[in-house]
Amino acid sequence: MFNWNDKFAARAAHMKRSSIREILKLTQKPDIISFAGGLPAPESFPVERVRQAADKVLRERFNDALQYSLSEGLPELRDFIAQRMSRPGLTLTRDNILIVGGAQQAIDMIGRVLLDENDRVVVENPTYLGMLIAWKPYNLRYATVDTDNDGLRVEQVEAIFRQKPKLIYLVPNFQNPQGVTLSFARRRELVRLLNKYQVAVVEDNPYGDLRYSGEDIPSLYELDSNQVIYLGSFSKIVAPGLRVGWVAAPPPILDKILEAKQSTDLHTSPLTQMIIHEVVKDGFLDEHIPRLRALYRQRRDVMLQMLERYFPPEVQWSRPDGGLFLMVTLPKHVPAAELLKHAIQHKVAFVPGDDFHVGEAGRNTLRLNFSNAQLTQIEVGIQRLGNLLKEVLVKEGGLFALP
Amino acid sequence: MFNWNDKFAARAAHMKRSSIREILKLTQKPDIISFAGGLPAPESFPVERVRQAADKVLRERFNDALQYSLSEGLPELRDFIAQRMSRPGLTLTRDNILIVGGAQQAIDMIGRVLLDENDRVVVENPTYLGMLIAWKPYNLRYATVDTDNDGLRVEQVEAIFRQKPKLIYLVPNFQNPQGVTLSFARRRELVRLLNKYQVAVVEDNPYGDLRYSGEDIPSLYELDSNQVIYLGSFSKIVAPGLRVGWVAAPPPILDKILEAKQSTDLHTSPLTQMIIHEVVKDGFLDEHIPRLRALYRQRRDVMLQMLERYFPPEVQWSRPDGGLFLMVTLPKHVPAAELLKHAIQHKVAFVPGDDFHVGEAGRNTLRLNFSNAQLTQIEVGIQRLGNLLKEVLVKEGGLFALP
Numbered sequence: 001m002f003n004w005n006d007k008f009a010a011r012a013a014h015m016k017r018s019s020i021r022e023i024l025k026l027t028q029k030p031d032i033i034s035f036a037g038g039l040p041a042p043e044s045f046p047v048e049r050v051r052q053a054a055d056k057v058l059r060e061r062f063n064d065a066l067q068y069s070l071s072e073g074l075p076e077l078r079d080f081i082a083q084r085m086s087r088p089g090l091t092l093t094r095d096n097i098l099i100v101g102g103a104q105q106a107i108d109m110i111g112r113v114l115l116d117e118n119d120r121v122v123v124e125n126p127t128y129l130g131m132l133i134a135w136k137p138y139n140l141r142y143a144t145v146d147t148d149n150d151g152l153r154v155e156q157v158e159a160i161f162r163q164k165p166k167l168i169y170l171v172p173n174f175q176n177p178q179g180v181t182l183s184f185a186r187r188r189e190l191v192r193l194l195n196k197y198q199v200a201v202v203e204d205n206p207y208g209d210l211r212y213s214g215e216d217i218p219s220l221y222e223l224d225s226n227q228v229i230y231l232g233s234f235s236k237i238v239a240p241g242l243r244v245g246w247v248a249a250p251p252p253i254l255d256k257i258l259e260a261k262q263s264t265d266l267h268t269s270p271l272t273q274m275i276i277h278e279v280v281k282d283g284f285l286d287e288h289i290p291r292l293r294a295l296y297r298q299r300r301d302v303m304l305q306m307l308e309r310y311f312p313p314e315v316q317w318s319r320p321d322g323g324l325f326l327m328v329t330l331p332k333h334v335p336a337a338e339l340l341k342h343a344i345q346h347k348v349a350f351v352p353g354d355d356f357h358v359g360e361a362g363r364n365t366l367r368l369n370f371s372n373a374q375l376t377q378i379e380v381g382i383q384r385l386g387n388l389l390k391e392v393l394v395k396e397g398g399l400f401a402l403p
Numbered sequence: 404m405f406n407w408n409d410k411f412a413a414r415a416a417h418m419k420r421s422s423i424r425e426i427l428k429l430t431q432k433p434d435i436i437s438f439a440g441g442l443p444a445p446e447s448f449p450v451e452r453v454r455q456a457a458d459k460v461l462r463e464r465f466n467d468a469l470q471y472s473l474s475e476g477l478p479e480l481r482d483f484i485a486q487r488m489s490r491p492g493l494t495l496t497r498d499n500i501l502i503v504g505g506a507q508q509a510i511d512m513i514g515r516v517l518l519d520e521n522d523r524v525v526v527e528n529p530t531y532l533g534m535l536i537a538w539k540p541y542n543l544r545y546a547t548v549d550t551d552n553d554g555l556r557v558e559q560v561e562a563i564f565r566q567k568p569k570l571i572y573l574v575p576n577f578q579n580p581q582g583v584t585l586s587f588a589r590r591r592e593l594v595r596l597l598n599k600y601q602v603a604v605v606e607d608n609p610y611g612d613l614r615y616s617g618e619d620i621p622s623l624y625e626l627d628s629n630q631v632i633y634l635g636s637f638s639k640i641v642a643p644g645l646r647v648g649w650v651a652a653p654p655p656i657l658d659k660i661l662e663a664k665q666s667t668d669l670h671t672s673p674l675t676q677m678i679i680h681e682v683v684k685d686g687f688l689d690e691h692i693p694r695l696r697a698l699y700r701q702r703r704d705v706m707l708q709m710l711e712r713y714f715p716p717e718v719q720w721s722r723p724d725g726g727l728f729l730m731v732t733l734p735k736h737v738p739a740a741e742l743l744k745h746a747i748q749h750k751v752a753f754v755p756g757d758d759f760h761v762g763e764a765g766r767n768t769l770r771l772n773f774s775n776a777q778l779t780q781i782e783v784g785i786q787r788l789g790n791l792l793k794e795v796l797v798k799e800g801g802l803f804a805l806p
Contacts, residue, residue, distance in 0.1 A: 002601060002630040002653075004653065009522075012663075038471075042470055054454075054457040062453075063448070065644055066642035066643070066645065102669060104668050112540070130669070235471075239470070242672060252408065256411060260415075262536065265507050265646065269675055271675065
């Protein structure tokens, strides 16, 4: 019998399945109320628009929609994105934009283009799990920065930048998993430090349009477009199943990412790109994003209310101004991974926070998604979880003690 | 000004833009007859079927089509592929199949999972350019095997296998760029050697269904499914713009490729997968593939006739039984890259063979694509190229002498 295990590359030993995706499978039973995924609300999908767009594209532009296409992406979609991202003092063109098969692909390609083994990379702790998994093969040395309600604690950054890291990765808006947002004052200070120490930035912004309270804040890319690789996505503002995102970056780095794109998968589907362009080109997002905000604001508000009502006082949680997630912090001795096993028996699910953290931190944290549950599910699910927690905290030092 | 060039990973220095894709751009002017691309005939696309499939999927299964999805791919599409690939004595299930965003993505992911820097890899010479580009970052040591009309010269293989290479990559059917096919006798001998020396195989088979003469030959995967990673694609039998291909492989290696898929782009678009499944599920390919074969057979035949008629006797070419390409060999002193500059002035284009070759070989070769030109274009284009060649060969030792 042929032994494949002898053949794997050394880097493949670092790879592991995403625990989120494995959990997603477990929690798909219909009787479980799941706050585990990161899914947008399917009832928010502009189904009829997408259907009409697909029909139009396949009637009028079928040859281009079904043929091989350019690695850079559909020119008119790149133009649309460039225009939408332009601001007074920041004029973008299609040459600043590369279309990718979702922002996850961009993270993966940035790793290939920028990261050598053992490079020093700065991240929020906790940070986006998909980035940690994609960059795992590089065996990076992470320098972690704590976060609070204003996001990354920028006062910790300068000492780290003095050690000359290769780059900093962050999700400044409604971060996954915490839901926190980097304040404007901190963004300005961070850009000053980035300039001073010449550190590259990956600004991952899939949730930026989904703000439910507070004021929009300029992106790091708007504050310094020379030094920032910006990742955008249509997954949360149109639909994830089309798999279309983009990178906005200065041409030298965009060129390199384009080379990676060519060798990775030649190009993203022109059909799905054309559908997206057809959906968004005439102002659709200006109507649709307010609808999404209203829908998700209500879900966030109900989840926060239910947390107040049903969770015991020893438990804390973040209060996000947008996005899809909030993070719960349990008392130190309660491991969320253990809690999950009991929660599933109580027909409610979440993602333990361990995997979002670099190092051993976060075992007493968990992430709750509020975008993909109906209001009554949020009410019932948080009540179930709250009851379980009260039970657990009574048994303190027993069932859930850390080994 | 921020200096991105200081930030690139060492491996990014190996990356370069695909010359094929750059050339594709140059030759898209409407007055140029291009044999340069590798495009299927757009008139072969089942446009109306795809449109109806998209409409049905977006009416009936819109939530699943537009939501995040499983990394493994659509279960019913994996079932379909497993069934279509099954043979007496070889029963596949969905667990043997992983959906990818085109076979190029599979090549890229196999590199990540199997290849360490400086690994020894066996290839046909010339071989598929997209593989050479995708695996360039690994700085591989290639062991090359010559080819003739029966494909890879298997008698050269044993000496190479004794040096314990990691794997062999090959396109056994209607190879890109040469169009040659590995004979059944050689496949059996190759499998014997593969077993004896325990070398892994990547069998890339995008063209297998496109046979215009001769008999179908069992794949290496059919001969030994334990040791072969098989790559298939809908790009040439439905349409490339949907970006759907697959990997068939034993579970241990498929699991690792799945992990790479998760971190690369989470999953392939469920919409395009559902469209493909809707198009193919009721026997469509049984009608469609014979139509494709008839269409391309005629184009191949006309190109071969025109080559006989217009090309000077010093020039040779392959006579493929299928696929999209044939390869032309010029006299040794005529570099195809130089010839291309003149050819474009004469309004005809092709791809020089250099880039398909490992090492310095092949500078006097070029690849012609016959699938994406009308019959009259083939007639006129080959005549133009033949006239240019006659002119060039008269000036022998002059204009095109190698430096």
